[in-house]
Amino acid sequence: MWDKIDEINKEIDDFTVETAEQLEQFRIKFLGSKNVIKDLFKLMKEVPADQKKEFGQRLNALKQNAQKRFDGHNKTATSSTDKKTEKPDVTRPGFPLEAGTRHPISVVRNEIVTIFNRIGYTVAEGPEIENDYHNFTALNFPEEHPARDMQDTFFVHDNGQAPEKLALRTHTSSVQVRVMETQKPPIRIIAPGRVFRNEAISARAHCIFHQIEGLYIDEGVSFADMKQTLMYFAKEFFGKTKIRLRPSYFPFTEPSAEVDVYWGLETEADYRMTKGTGWLEIMGCGMVDPNVLENCGIDSEKYSGFAFGMGIERIAAQRFGIGDLRHFFENNIEFLSQFKGA
Numbered sequence: 001m002w003d004k005i006d007e008i009n010k011e012i013d014d015f016t017v018e019t020a021e022q023l024e025q026f027r028i029k030f031l032g033s034k035n036v037i038k039d040l041f042k043l044m045k046e047v048p049a050d051q052k053k054e055f056g057q058r059l060n061a062l063k064q065n066a067q068k069r070f071d072g073h074n075k076t077a078t079s080s081t082d083k084k085t086e087k088p089d090v091t092r093p094g095f096p097l098e099a100g101t102r103h104p105i106s107v108v109r110n111e112i113v114t115i116f117n118r119i120g121y122t123v124a125e126g127p128e129i130e131n132d133y134h135n136f137t138a139l140n141f142p143e144e145h146p147a148r149d150m151q152d153t154f155f156v157h158d159n160g161q162a163p164e165k166l167a168l169r170t171h172t173s174s175v176q177v178r179v180m181e182t183q184k185p186p187i188r189i190i191a192p193g194r195v196f197r198n199e200a201i202s203a204r205a206h207c208i209f210h211q212i213e214g215l216y217i218d219e220g221v222s223f224a225d226m227k228q229t230l231m232y233f234a235k236e237f238f239g240k241t242k243i244r245l246r247p248s249y250f251p252f253t254e255p256s257a258e259v260d261v262y263w264g265l266e267t268e269a270d271y272r273m274t275k276g277t278g279w280l281e282i283m284g285c286g287m288v289d290p291n292v293l294e295n296c297g298i299d300s301e302k303y304s305g306f307a308f309g310m311g312i313e314r315i316a317a318q319r320f321g322i323g324d325l326r327h328f329f330e331n332n333i334e335f336l337s338q339f340k341g342a
């Protein structure tokens with residue numbers, strides 16, 4: 001019986017505690033609810049009466065030793081476990097790297113640019129802050145044209161020292177002018193970019209949006225060439241083969257037209273998107289007005305051409321089924337991360 005006490009005491013002293021697990025084993029064995037010291041207390045009734053006191057004291061000392069050891073190990077074991085025994089597990093999968101995603105507007109713009117690249121169009125760019133001449137005058141906008149009105153245009157208020165009136169461009173057609181001024185036909189460009197209009201922001205309109213403009217100038221370019229080019233685009237981008245041109249008006253093209261693609265009326269969504277007509281309006285176009293060619297120093301007797309322009313947001317909204325244009329400008333990560341791999 002007394003030997004048992006010595007034995008357990010030795011066991012307590014010799015117990016190796018290096019990890020949190022071993023520490024827990026120690027606790028269960030010597031301090032837990034069914035520990036070995038408690039078992040010894042049960043033997044008390046077998047101890048002769050005159051030895052009971054000493055036996056009790058020895059057991060208490062044993063208990064205290066166990067507690068002391070435990071407290072000591074507790075400090076070293078927990079602080080050393082992580083470092084010493086938990087080697088990194090090299091077979092565990094790594095943390096996923098969050099790859100960025102392209103903005104849906106960029107996705108659609110790149111696709112449109114690629115489609116026109118294939119038939120010889122190259123990208124042209126121009127400034128977002130434009131003067132009145134490139135945004136309006138050269139494009140044959142009469143002085144009193146309502147598009148020049150304060151309601152549509154964001155004017156840039158200068159300190160009175162700027163040589164000319166500046167505004168944020170209201171369309172990418174200003175790039176046409178800049179290209180025609182500096183390049184000789186044949187010209188074949190596509191001009192994507194941001195444009196600005198002073199409009200109330202809603203689900204269907206925004207004061208900032210993106211357009212993509214096309215321009216083709218050469219000898220003998222006809223309306224039929226334009227139609228063929230637009231049919232090619234409709235087929236490549238939408239996978240649709242039927243388009244129609246509705247007469248329209250733009251100051252810088254004559255004749256002018258709106259382009260609709262035939263979308264079909266197969267599903268509920270088709271009905272909603274085409275307002276029950278089956279036709280989806282995608283862009284404006286027309287033959288470049290001879291006045292515009294002359295304004296830009298191109299001989300309108302010798303050369304002719306066509307231009308077209310479309311809003312990227314509308315096409316992107318259609319492509320991705322987005323009901324509210326404001327999503328494009330809010331930079332909401334949850335919204336944007338849906339376009340992984342698009």
Ligand code: PHE
Nearest residue numbers: 171173284285286307308309
């Ligand atoms: N600039 C026109 C607009 O913003 C679109 C357009 C471009 C129309 C080129 C005809 C030719 O509405």
